[in-house]
Structures are given as structure tokens and as C-alpha cells.
Amino acid sequence: MNDILLEQGENTPKVIMNQAKGFIEFKGKSYPENTFAFYRPITEWLKYYFNNYSDKHKVTTVNFKFLYFNSATTQIIFEILDILQDSKVKNMKIYWFYDKDNRNGLEDYEDYSEEFPELHIESKAY
Amino acid sequence: MDNKVTLCLAIDGNSIYKFSGKMNEKNMINSANTIEKLLISQSAPKDKVQNVFELFIETIQNILNYASNSIELSKNKREVTCDCSLSFFTKDNTYILESCNLIHKENKALIKDRIDSIAGLDKQSLRKLLRKNSRSKKKKHNYGAGLGYIIMSLKSKLPIEIEFTEYNNTMFKYRQKLVI
Numbered sequence: 001m002n003d004i005l006l007e008q009g010e011n012t013p014k015v016i017m018n019q020a021k022g023f024i025e026f027k028g029k030s031y032p033e034n035t036f037a038f039y040r041p042i043t044e045w046l047k048y049y050f051n052n053y054s055d056k057h058k059v060t061t062v063n064f065k066f067l068y069f070n071s072a073t074t075q076i077i078f079e080i081l082d083i084l085q086d087s088k089v090k091n092m093k094i095y096w097f098y099d100k101d102n103r104n105g106l107e108d109y110e111d112y113s114e115e116f117p118e119l120h121i122e123s124k125a126y
Numbered sequence: 127m128d129n130k131v132t133l134c135l136a137i138d139g140n141s142i143y144k145f146s147g148k149m150n151e152k153n154m155i156n157s158a159n160t161i162e163k164l165l166i167s168q169s170a171p172k173d174k175v176q177n178v179f180e181l182f183i184e185t186i187q188n189i190l191n192y193a194s195n196s197i198e199l200s201k202n203k204r205e206v207t208c209d210c211s212l213s214f215f216t217k218d219n220t221y222i223l224e225s226c227n228l229i230h231k232e233n234k235a236l237i238k239d240r241i242d243s244i245a246g247l248d249k250q251s252l253r254k255l256l257r258k259n260s261r262s263k264k265k266k267h268n269y270g271a272g273l274g275y276i277i278m279s280l281k282s283k284l285p286i287e288i289e290f291t292e293y294n295n296t297m298f299k300y301r302q303k304l305v306i
Contacts, residue, residue, distance in 0.1 A: 033151045033204070037202055068183070071184060071277050074256070075260050075273065101171075104173050104281075
């Protein structure tokens, strides 16, 4: 499986998925015209990554650094969190970054962390 | 088909942005960025900028997906003739996002049902519904999950206003007004 590195587009986020480092990050705006087509390789990568997670001591870090996202991306974030939760991987650090001057970011964090309590998502205000 | 949906909207003196013509992904990105810069230049609070930006995107992506005169330019790329305008009222620091486009007759009931199903829900109920519908496997990956209207309602100050006017035997003019 190849790593994924997508540079930030006008309406798509920067995506880093590095298997060796166990590092996954989404950064920027996300409102592609066909959101599901854009994210399909990403969700497939995640499923493969966690299905082949042999080193139980390895730590995986997932950073969500979205600025704006559309309703279809909301569905995708839930799908990604479902994949993370279903993986049962214990050594995982998940961070939700949000602008402290924007209450929407905190509310989004509250919704995701309440929906996925087992993932222990942490918030990081900037 | 008449491609001029224009004149659906009365642009008043408070209008700070308007678009009338062929909307596609490129124009949507340009318009959204213009609106974002405009609001930042007005020193609008960050959550207000985000709400206006996101609701503009939801509105346009709904139009691209559902308008009766939407043309598929290439895979996942659509174009449609529509009107939209953004007005600002300093008195109560409110933005009004209006749009108008043509829809097929059968979509009238669909849109009305979706709006009716969320009418009267408070913010907590809308957030709960958004979470529930976002995780609904059977609706996943369909354009028609209805999440857009929930987000519009969640981020608007007042209920979504809609209006249908018969255009011909098969189509309606669909107007939508969001108070943000």
C-alpha cells in the first residue's frame, strides 16, 4: 500500500497518510463537488491500514485540522471515525483542532467526541 | 429551455454580493472565496464567516445536484443556471442568503418534506439529528441524505424560507432564503 500525500486544493484538504510513521492528517477546506469520490481512496487506505496493523505497540496519530467542510464531508468524517473505532487499535491519538475564536469548531468536536467516546478524541484549540 | 432564471430575486440596496448565470464548481469556489474575503474585510466574527461560507456552499451544491437544468459537464462536474445574492443588515448584524433555480415538479414535495421534517427543531435536536443521519449506513453516499438542510437550519437564525412558483408543466422556480 502506497502512502497518500495530497496537496491542498481550492476546495480539498491537504491529506497525509503515512503508514510507516502511523501519521494521518487532514488540513484545510473540504467541499469537493463529489466528496465521496474524493475520499474513497482515503477510506480504502484506512481500512487496509488497520486490517494489517500487526505491531500492537505502534502509535497512530490522526489529526483533523479542517477549516470549513460541507455536509458530505461530515458524513465522511463519521465514516473515518467508524473505521478508527472498528479497528480496536488501542495506541491511537486522535486530535480535533479548532480555532478558539470560532465556537463552531468546539461544537463539532463535542459532537464527534460524544458520538465516539471509545476513541477519546482530544481537542486542541489554536 | 429558458436558461435565464435571473430576475427571480429582487436585489436590494443591502446586497453585498450577487451571482446570476452559470454556476459550476469553479464559479462556486470563486464566489465562496469572494464572500469569505468580503466578510473578513467587514470584520465579521469568525463563526459568522464560517456559517455564511458553509451555507453558501450547501446552497450551491444542492442547486448543482437537484436543479432541473443542471448539465453534467464531465464526471462529477455539473453546471446550472441560477441566481443567488447575499445581503447584509447592520442593524442586527444579519446576512441573508437568497437563491433561485429551477427544479423538476417531483422535487417540490421532496424539498418540502425535508424542510417540514426539521421545522421547529431546536439547536440540540438538530445536532442530534445531524449525527444520527450522518451515521445512517443506508443513506450514506447518496446526495439525498438531507444533511444540507439540517446544517442550513442549524446555522441560520430563523427557519429556512422556501417558495415554489410554477414555471411550466414540468418545472417550478424554487426560491430559498436563509437568515444567518
